Amino acid sequence: MKKKVLVIGAGIAGISAALELAKCDFYVYLLEKNASIGGWVSSFTCKAHDKCTKCSVCVAKRKIREVLVHPDISILTNSTLKQCHGEIGHFDVEIEQNPMHTDQELQEQKLAVHAIIPAIGFELFDVKQYGRLGYGRYRGVLTGFDLEKTMLENGNLHFPVNNTHAPSIAFIQCAGSRNDNNNYCSRVCCKYAMRFALLIKHLNPAVSVTIFFIDIQNAGKGFAPVYEECVGSIQFIRGIPVEVIENPGKRLEVRYENIAQGNVKRDVFDFIILSAGIVPRPGTWDLARKLGINLDEYGFFGTTGTFNSNDTNVKGIFTAGSCQGPKDIPDTIAHGIAAAERIVEVFAK
Amino acid sequence: MKKTREKTELSELTTGEKDNFVKNVLVTASSVSGMKTALEISRLGLKITLLEKETELQDNHADIVDQGTVEIRNSLLQKIEKDKNINVVSPASIIKIEGTAGNFSVKIKKDNDVFFQKYGAVVIAGQNLTETVPVFLNFHNTGIMSQQKLGRLLGDSPHTVSPVIRKAKTIAFVFNDSGENSRKLTMSGLKYTCLLKKNTNCEVYVFISHLIVDSGGMEKLYREARVLGVIFIKYNENYKIISNKNGSIGIAAKDIFLDADIELFCDILVIGEKFIPCIQEDGLKTGYDTEGFYQDANVYLYPVSSRRRGIYFVGECRGDQDMMRTNVDVLNAALNSYELLSGFDIHSGGNVKVESEKCKVCLTCIRVCPHQAIRLVPFSDPAQQEAKNVAGIFPEACYDCGACSAMCPAKAIDFEFKRAPLNEYSDEQILKEIECLKQDDLPVFCCAESAFLAAERAVEINLYYSPRVKIIRVPCIGRVDLIHLFKAFEQKVPGVLLAGCPEQACTHLEGNIRAKDRVKYARELLKGMGIGEERLGIVFIGPDMAHRFVREISEMLERCST
Known part of the structure; x- marks a missing residue:
């Protein structure tokens, strides 16, 4: 009789743990x-130009293909957790499966599992809250996620043909992170901004790329050469712009403080990419209540102890992925596998 | 039903593997991560030998991380003492690792002895060195110190702060001299500034160009430091260390916000040390990243795998990282060794075979193999009635890239699938596919892991490309032999294109680089034959890049038809 585990969330963390x-x-x-x-991840794109920039999307997609055909993994889509009782070794859970068609009824399923991995992931900060940055108002203002989707679908970003201006694009970092409410760094934005900057520059050499930042986060294995490559070809400007408005020529005017001279500067761009911060999913609180696990001060799942990455306050429930805090893809995969190890350790004989 | 059957077949394949494997693991210590790895593996029911360089178990830089680490280390030491599965050997170090996964023969140096020992898996944990910045040498007996030294002087509690620190009125910090991309040093630096502010009355300044805050809790710590009154000065370009006539030390930099050069004289200047990789043990043959740390910077190896199956890297030896990530690495390495030695790691490789009669023992394949899967094995040739050593591929370490097959001058190595009905990657099959080409066709050799997926995706999203393009799937473009290229030109095709993984992301580590070199060489030969060198192309394409794939092949077609 095989031991059974429930993994909540079929994102890349859940998939890594399940596999x-x-x-x-x-x-x-x-x-x-x-x-x-x-x-x-399924909406993300490979960001390699001729060289790999270590975004790990390919590894994640390979895992998705693997999980789809695995005989020992039962995938329950359109489903949510309704109730959960019990302790390590015998959790009784109730699953609610939403119907695919309106004429079908809501299905309920009861499962007995030995352990649970909540891996529900993150939500993007709603940048519409920052009205001054013009997201949702101007067509050229996108979030990093919109850019990922566009690049995956079209293979390139189509700049308007214009003989008077050179095409240009700007990335604005820390939209919704490192502020009073979300007092943490979202960890992924600086890196994907630099990767996209290099990719866009590679695909369209005439485009000038600017990154507005507070502090560039260039830590991480294998990332130092990517940053060095950026320093030569991409313009870095310290400080986050105050406002984005559309000028009469339908281009986007960015107003920012020129720190050195202490005055306001204006620059015009075709596209503005906002690096929306990572925030906990709205359902995190609800799931935490059902499972009886604690949240940390920002609303992510909390862990106990110092030298510990996955254990929650309930034995037999281990968190995986960015529902525990912002993580990039390699870290998410590693964290998912670590959660699996914790379970194997308990039940392996 | 079909899936289940496949699964049982696979498990049949690996049962033999499982029985032959040695069920113990070698872990190198000298760090908290090594000790933790040993404990985790022990809980999974395997035997562990813990190798320690120094005379007793310790952590090289527990004190620079922060005070909490010392407590963690002490509790781990107690647990290791009680654990019956863990055998501590010290002082000893690894000289060389021979063999393949499950049956490593490790050459160990202990005291003055050198001996071989069998292990199933090897975990290299947290070995790196710290180097103090060279400027120290020019300012002897001044107030410059490293973070490690400051940590020792600060001690654990307010009462243990050394008088040297108590006397100081101004203390300046530079977190990391080398590029400032160290999470660990920034974290410990921020903790020290807060401690100084809480326990002493000095003024604390931090000179920084980019503050790394992307680890858990660092932004909060940064805020706490500012609330406590630590002054952060962000500078452009580089800082300089200066001294005045009184002999006091100072730091000069260009402040970004004031747009002015500023000088600050202080009693103590704390400069974070540099983490440098430990490359004393060179017998691992597992590759390094661009900074010289263990483990190639290749996403397919992340998180802890190396190019040799069964050798894992944990913690700081992979590069500079925070405690949380190190803990994740520990769990990953423990699970990987458990899977390997318990037969759960179903390995699909090992479909490449050497025809021992043909082998001329030139050792090319042994040099080429990125996974160290080829060794010399004894073979007695029935025809010549003499025993000799020939190349043999060990299936438990082979990943089926075919690099050896393409390089073998005697054509003694070929694919031979155990299960697949169609021996797709064998020389015979590839040559047959080439023979089917018509005069106007453009053959594209596609790596199965990247360009082939891009081509598939192009069809999926309805991108048009010419029907003249004929895709030939290969496991890695490093498998494409010169013979394949010239055979294609023999069919009077206008050109040949190779499409593989982007640089540094080859699934088989070096396949794309080898193919690039081979294309360069083939172009020289083509020139000699009077065929334009532009007719042979090589492109690097990621698995998602359907648009790029279509663009590259249409460009190639255009180039060839003119």
């Missing part, structure tokens, strides 16, 4: 709220 558990002779129920699995 690893299934490998070690566990049976995994992979719960997904949406109709398709993969989460955010």
